[in-house]
Amino acid sequence: MDAIHGFAELGPEAGDLPWDEREFAERARATRRELRNLLMDQGFVAGIGNAYADEILWEAELHPKRRVTTLSDEEMSRFYRALVDVIARGVRDVEAGMPPELGTKIRDHMRVRGHKGKLCPRCGTPIVKSRHGLDDMYLCPRCQPPPKGQIR
């Protein structure tokens, strides 16, 4: 009904987070969501799409379907740092002067997104592609083990 409803509830820009690690952790845990859904929720943090969600979770060594409430403090710390680092790296690469029409070039810094079957840069296991709702997601099955007792 209200087309601008979504915009009214945008979270802060991913590249300019106003939260330190502790505040991020508190806000994230309060949502009780799965990590990938949380990253892509524009009302939590704005500007993260499929590609960055995959990269952040790979960097953090966390499975996309882990629930935020199951993260240890150390895992939460990795999650926060991966988000900040991956977005900062992406912004730097884009600002390094690659024109928008070379869209595929901009993604050269991606480590897992679009890399199905290529070897994980960290452990050498082939990257897999799977479905996540309506989206494709890429991950390393070794670095990012699925949550116990949960089907992928």
Ligand SMILES: [Zn+2]
């Ligand atoms: Zn790996």
